[in-house]
Amino acid sequence: MTIIHLTLKIWRQTGPESKGSFKTYESGPITTAMSFLEMLDVLNERLILNGEEPVAFDHDCREGICGMCGSVINGTPHGPEKKTTLCQLHMRHFKDGDTLVIEPFRSRAFKLVKDLIVDRSAFDAIIAEGGYVSVNTGGTPDANAIPIPTFMAEQALDAAECIGCGACVAACPNASAMLFVGAKISHLALLPQGQPERSKRALAMVKKMDELGFGNCGNEKYCEKSCPKGISISNIARLNREFMRAAFCSEE
């Protein structure tokens, strides 16, 4: 097992209204089998014992699916590995002596809570506007009543894999949420179950997205590159089509 030492420059900010700054820490010995968050755990244990406040960061499942973790590492959300959440990034990808700059996901719509933690409730607010099929529990037809072609179900799942981490927003120069919104719009627009509310959904979710202060897509593709689930920007194209279709053709 290899041991490395790193210099960590971590954004420290006690609350949304206070002024934040980078603080430099020596990592101490880090084994390369550790995950990135375990490296932060080790640092935090040391800070606690020294009577200093540990670095606050969001995390939960630590297997890349809950979407709770995420920070910007040397300018890249979730760090250098492709299709990898921060919790699944392992220290073998870094070299002895590296300096890592660790900062929160920054965006107008994601208010900073503390250190590396931001408030992503704006995503929930967008989903509440129409990221669902309006069916009550019970009274639904047999699951096999409507056949769905495999490729369509698969494409819907490609979009539905979004974990809502917010890396796309952090990566985008315009802090756009269009990859996130496009993924949900696509997931439901591709399925027969999503058809009845297709237009209403596109209009309502886009309206909310704009209201909350997210920017517009500039085709820079940083979102796709930083997405830990590899959500394709073709979902943004579909979002645009769905929006245009609804805005011009909907009879609602």
Place this chain on the structure above:
Amino acid sequence: MQLDHRIPSGPLTEKWDRFRFETNLINPANKRKFEIIVVGAGLAGASASATLGELGYNVKTFCIQDSPRRGHSIAAQGGINAAKNYQNDGDSIWRLFYDTIKGGDFRAREANVYRLAQISNQIIDQCVAQGVPFAREYGGLLANRSFGGAQVSRTFYARGQTGQQLLLGAYSAMMRQVKAGKVTLHPRSEMMDLVVINGQARGIVTRNLITGAIESHAADAVVLATGGYGNAYYLSTNAMASNVTATWRAYKRGAAFANPCFVQIHPTCIPVHGTYQSKLTLMSESLRNDGRVWVPTRIGDKRPPAEIPEPERDYYLEQKYPSFGNLVPRDVASRNAKEKCDQSKGVGDTGLAVYLDFADAINRLGEAAIRQKYGNLFDMYEKITGQDPVKEPMTIYPAVHYTMGGLWVDYHLMSTVPGLFVLGEANFSDHGANRLGASALMQGLADGYFVLPATISSHFSESAMVPITTSHPAFTEAIDTTKGRIQRLLSINGKRTPDDFHRELGLLLWDHCGMARNEAGLKLALGRLPELKENFWYDLKVTGSGADLNQTLERAGRVADFIEFAEVMILDALSRQESCGCHFREESQTAEHEAKRMDDTYSHVSAWQYQGEGQTPQLHKEPLVFENIQLSQRSYK
């Protein structure tokens, strides 16, 4: 304490219908007069919140994560069972019921499990209508796979992320009710206490995890859907924040805790690699369909796997269980891995691992075919370990995964505190002593979408609900207790971190109340708990204050509860002197070292009742009556 299971009379197949017909309904116009608190937003909590909101109740939903889309149900990989018999392979509600009872080693209630099997079909209909993109055949119909050794293909799945897709379905249904004003969300809120007034659950006290504010919420009923307690072992496949706090607080307010010693240890996880390790990652057990489990025959053989010739490999599962081979149930596979490692035949740096080898399958079917089947799992393994399972065998070891025990509930999913309902992994009800693969998602959604919404109206119609506000003295008392406890945690200023204590507790439980248990070990662990608890409250160090976001304080509170909870878990393991399912008492085994049940003495649910600080909890027994199926000894030979 009376344990009245309230199972409806009549034939098994008619009980649920009979219950729904005989129960009193609430007038739609009156439903909006009831407030319901739901704690937890995983599959059970989100589906319950959505459905209760649709019915017209006012719901307040609490979760500790930043968003209700993150409950740990999201991490379930394999799938969800249902008795649709779409494959025409002989499945039926009765067969799913029987498999689940047998898989649980005959330690679950017939009536609950039968209802679960009945509802399983409606769940799939519901999820498809919500737009859950399940896997499909080329003709457009739903695909199924066989899972966890089942002889029929009844598992519905969405790649390796079925839990995620089902949770996002329930979450979106709930968000629709948020928009409709029927559900109010309280994310980043942790339940600190249950408020019981006149013997009824009437509210909770929470801590706002951002501001540190201690808040109280009154309601007409409280629903706990707060998951399992696997993190008592420190290392488990649970999420980092999964905890026992909500159910433990409820226990201390009078809710009985049932079968706490029933903990499922999953055989195929990535082994521990160092003391800094924070969690264990599960590799889907579908890998055992093509992977062969082996260890070197010679003790202490440290050669790389490729250099160990075929005759010097021990394919112990295939040899010992010729008919099931590598596909034996989870508890059997886990115990055998432990046995080999105990014999010093384990592999890897720590000697606490066995090989799961795909070389034969790759030779037989080709690398491409194997990659297509398990590509995402191989990638996940390689991401974590840096090794490619195509080139060298995986190393795996069992890890704590799911807890069958939980708060005791009756047929209505109500605990021993009237008005307190418990759903999903947080209750004990359906899996007996061992849960089958793809059954957890089924139970969480059955409880939330279908069972609770039907049973809660009977509670409201039968109980006299006195109006209550948070100015009631019981709220003041609970708030003071909570504040006092937080103050105490902050003021110790010792030399050890919460994680340090958690690790110590975890090791103690893993060594003595893990895959195999015996009286001496359990007593030893029980004897060490008071000292651990004392040290915790003497030497803990928590930085910062209680007045803002403080993750160290959050962890400290949860660890304190795990330490207390461990006592009940060990007492339960001690009192159940038989082996059944996951619970292997070394004193009770057959000549072939298999689990030996003792149906005459232990065919019951053990429910533990809190007796006060420092007192030994009281054990109550609910006899399990089997009227419809014949008890048999499980055999996988």
